[in-house]
Amino acid sequence: MERVALRGVSKSFRDARRGVEVAALENCNLAVSDREFVSILGPSGCGKSTLLYIVAGFIPAGAGEVLVDGRPVTGPGRDRGIVFQEYALFPWQTVLDNVRYGIREGSPAERDARAREFIAKVGLAGFERHYPRELSGGMKQRVALARTLAYDPDILLMDEPFGALDTQTRLLMQEELLRIWEANQKTILFVTHSVEEAVVLSDRVVVMTARPGTVKRSVNIPFKRPRLVETLMHDVEAMELRADLWQLVKEEVLRAGGAAGGP
Amino acid sequence: MSWLSRSTSLLLLAGSWEALARLGCFNPVLFPPATVIAGRLVRLAADGTLPAAAAVSLARMGVGFALALVIGLPLGVAMGRWKPVEGFFGPIFAFGFPVPKVALIPVFLLFFGLGHASKIALVFADALFPVALSAYHGVRAVERQLVWSARAMGDSEPGLLRRVVWPAALPSVFTGIRLGLVVALIVVFISEMVAAGSGLGHVMILSARNFKIVDMYAAILSIGLIGFGLDRALLGIRRRALRWHEGGAVP
């Protein structure tokens, strides 16, 4: 069953300063099955975040169909949880308040307990009363993850969630995500510019072209789950996959740099 | 957006003023039509009354403001760079900033008399604080990496101040200058209203007291125009000085 379907989706933006229309996406077709982990991979500026935001309902598509569970997307909703790269947490609320924010069912005591449960799941038990400004980058992202998971949306949309973290934290977070995904498998659409990350995490990698972005290739990742980050680091087949994917992306990176003559 | 649609609210305001005044909704003495006011403004401008008064007010404000800049900016920078200076002047500025210096009008009158000097002194006293404080904050906020890079490239203190610290602090400084201008304008007209023989503030309050209402409105309108003009000028200067600023469109 297709949970997310994009057919012929295009989107352009107005560059106010230069007075022209810039095409961000052109004729994108994508289908995500139930409980599939799909990564969207591509060079900077290829429109992958835009695609995600369209699925999330934050931006309307310029043309084409966007369907979630067979119904067109008209706006944001609780069925599609979002995790951003930065500024996800409300700085004026404690960790507990943040995680509790999305939980709408149950008595106050139940909501509280559930929030604490998820805070513990991401390994931050004891930090409930802390403010975001007191946390490191990795900790903040874990809280952001907990917040989105806590109200149990079926579909997770993640926009380069580990992009702002240092390498070590990043690897740990990838492991954490894999672990969480094992526990309750959701449909995930994951935007990244890192080939390694895409290979480690996903069932399928969708490579996008440079702007205007469209789907270049869809590559299946055959590794069985549960996966271990460290094992895949040295696995030969994984290395080949990474090399192939990088070639695909590299073509687009060069195309983007060459055609536009720089950002 | 077209010029016409942008001015909708303004035209509506002027239009309704005119209509209400002519319909006699309010006391016609207190509420003359906009066109009558505009007419009087033109006449008083043409015969020199308003320009003369405006010149006096602007001169007083200008001198006081210039003094505030000349003394306040270096002082603020010094407070930002050297702890002892901050230690001495900091408390004075912290205490004085929220105090309405207009309360000091009597003191200035006693010391400087009824003439120009007391008004200039008041403008200076009021504009000094926001100017100096914003320079201070601007300098303090300059990123350490910028200063260290310059030091590593061999800059000594004077060069450092001129080429790194000052430009980096400029956005904050302009905010303070803008606030200083606002305050200076308020204060010069208040002081002229309280005790003066010339200036727009004096003209305004004299007209009010003699019930020459239309003249009063004309004076108010000209004060408004002056305020608007000066603000625009300052924004223009700021835009040019901060061309490099990443903020892009400065509000």
Add this chain to the structure above:
Amino acid sequence: MRGWRLLSRNYSLALLLVGWEVVARSGLFARDILPPFTTTLARTADLLRDGELERHVLFSLARQASGLLLAVVAGVSLGVLMAWSRRVRDFFEPLLMLTNPIPKAALIPLFMLWFGIGTFSKIMLICAGTVIPIVISAFHAVADVNRNHIWSARAMGDGPLRTLVRVVLPAASPQILSGIRLGLIVSLIVLVGSEMLAGREGLGWLIAYTMETGAYDLTYAAILTIAIVGFCYDRLFLLLMGRLLAWQERAA
């Protein structure tokens, strides 16, 4: 000892007071032009004793607080509306841009004419004088709220109103509060100025009256009172701000 630390950190202020006392007593200026600090203190105590000072302080503060409160409610509402709706913004923006630079002093005779010289007139004046900067700062504060915060809330099922109240306003509060603080400072200037020009009570009136009757030592006492009241008022506001914004990231 805490007293010593307070003194050593503010030694310049103490020096100024001492300087004042010394210069006043030195005979450099006529006694009535510059009464010494100690005399001023004594006069202030006198005024306090016969209840005069309280009365005027209360009048002034009540006017200022009412005016500012009205301006905050109206101003923040309009600012938020302008940031939320393009149409509202396009309508009001030219008006605000034009009226913002008008020196608020020009409003004084205008309001005296329209509303008289009593307390209502003063309250209206203070409201009118501070509302526009507050609108502008509220507008910018809301417009600058990080998009991701709003989107996060929407994705969690919050409607526009809920997002506004639970996310946008808290996120915009630092800038809004800064705008209100500046409004507070401007309002004190307008308050004292208008009381000096017309009226029957208030600290500004006290200054003007004592000046007219030549009781300069009382004038200084009134000025000292205003200085202290103004300073304390601002400090209290900053303290409140600090409490409300304790969650903020420590910048420079």
